[in-house]
Amino acid sequence: MISLTEIAKQLKKEKNVAIFCHVRPDGDCIGSSSALSLALTSLGVKNQLFCDDVIPEKFASVKGKYSREIKEEYSCMVSVDCADIYRLGSFAEVFTKHKNTFNIDHHISNTRYAKVNFVKDTASNCENIYALLTDGEIEITKEIANYLLTGIVTDTGNFKHKNVTPSTLFTASKLLEKGADLNKIVYDMFVNQPKRRATLFSSVMNNIRFMLENKLAIATITLKDIETNGAKPEDTEGFIDFLMTIEGVEVGITIMEMKQNLYKISLRSKGVNVNEIAGVYGGGGHVLASGCQINGEYEEVVDKLRYTVSQYIPE
Numbered sequence: 551m552i553s554l555t556e557i558a559k560q561l562k563k564e565k566n567v568a569i570f571c572h573v574r575p576d577g578d579c580i581g582s583s584s585a586l587s588l589a590l591t592s593l594g595v596k597n598q599l600f601c602d603d604v605i606p607e608k609f610a611s612v613k614g615k616y617s618r619e620i621k622e623e624y625s626c627m628v629s630v631d632c633a634d635i636y637r638l639g640s641f642a643e644v645f646t647k648h649k650n651t652f653n654i655d656h657h658i659s660n661t662r663y664a665k666v667n668f669v670k671d672t673a674s675n676c677e678n679i680y681a682l683l684t685d686g687e688i689e690i691t692k693e694i695a696n697y698l699l700t701g702i703v704t705d706t707g708n709f710k711h712k713n714v715t716p717s718t719l720f721t722a723s724k725l726l727e728k729g730a731d732l733n734k735i736v737y738d739m740f741v742n743q744p745k746r747r748a749t750l751f752s753s754v755m756n757n758i759r760f761m762l763e764n765k766l767a768i769a770t771i772t773l774k775d776i777e778t779n780g781a782k783p784e785d786t787e788g789f790i791d792f793l794m795t796i797e798g799v800e801v802g803i804t805i806m807e808m809k810q811n812l813y814k815i816s817l818r819s820k821g822v823n824v825n826e827i828a829g830v831y832g833g834g835g836h837v838l839a840s841g842c843q844i845n846g847e848y849e850e851v852v853d854k855l856r857y858t859v860s861q862y863i864p865e
């Protein structure tokens with residue numbers, strides 16, 4: 551695999567770079583892309599951020615503007631935190647056709663869809679971007695440090711997921727040295743929430759379904775739940791973590807209704823390989839955290855998931 555030093559060297563020579571986030575943007579892709587954007591700007595490399603989705607309100611302090619439309623030619627395109635080309639949404643086609651593309655990611659399921667692929671299984675892709683900047687001898691300002699720490703904090707569930715390594719904490723420590731404000735990031739990402747999210751959460755969790763001798767917990771978010779609480783789909787981020795707090799639950803699943811008979815499935819586990827379970831339905835992600843989409847009637851979707859999970863749950 552190409553080294554980050556070499557990638558940094560190549561990016562420094564570019565005229566203008568398009569940087570892409572994934573749809574349903576999270577702290578890691580926003581942190582990765584905004585940090586990379588600021589770093590390139592500091593080197594005099596023109597660049598533009600793109601995301602084929604609305605940026606959630608909790609990232610209000612992010613200064614970079616994410617465009618939803620490509621209007622000019624770019625000498626280079628970089629995707630961050632995107633396991634496959636479809637994560638780029640409507641930008642998938644233009645990215646695929648471009649001759650000079652980079653894919654910097656941390657998902658084990660990454661499909662190596664760019665011309666140059668750097669995929670390393672770290673807790674968050676921001677760790678890879680941190681290594682890119684340090685290996686490329688690019689200065690990490692306080693603002694860049696805050697973006698990178700945001701990605702680390704969110705993808706590790708505030709340093710409590712199994713994906714945390716000595717390197718994760720080392721990187722976080724270096725970012726604190728650079729002036730990142732851990733307390734503010736944790737408050738903005740995990741503590742502070744709008745009232746509509748709190749009421750949606752309580753109604754959804756009131757209807758958790760337990761299966762497979764309580765080893766599987768399923769929470770369902772219907773379009774009606776979203777509407778009743780005046781909420782947005784993005785408000786459900788983190789709901790699945792609550793399922794994993796329940797003693798005895800091995801696999802947690804949220805089923806979110808996207809439209810009639812189309813459901814977005816998120817899976818978490820304490821050990822079972824949910825990357826494989828999501829793979830059965832054309833999805834993927836990480837061993838302990840994955841996602842997919844399933845078409846069909848709600849009860850059929852539940853039955854399918856229950857059956858597939860039952861094949862993986864230890865007796």
Ligand SMILES: [Mn+2]
Nearest residue numbers: 578631675705
């Ligand atoms: Mn990530």
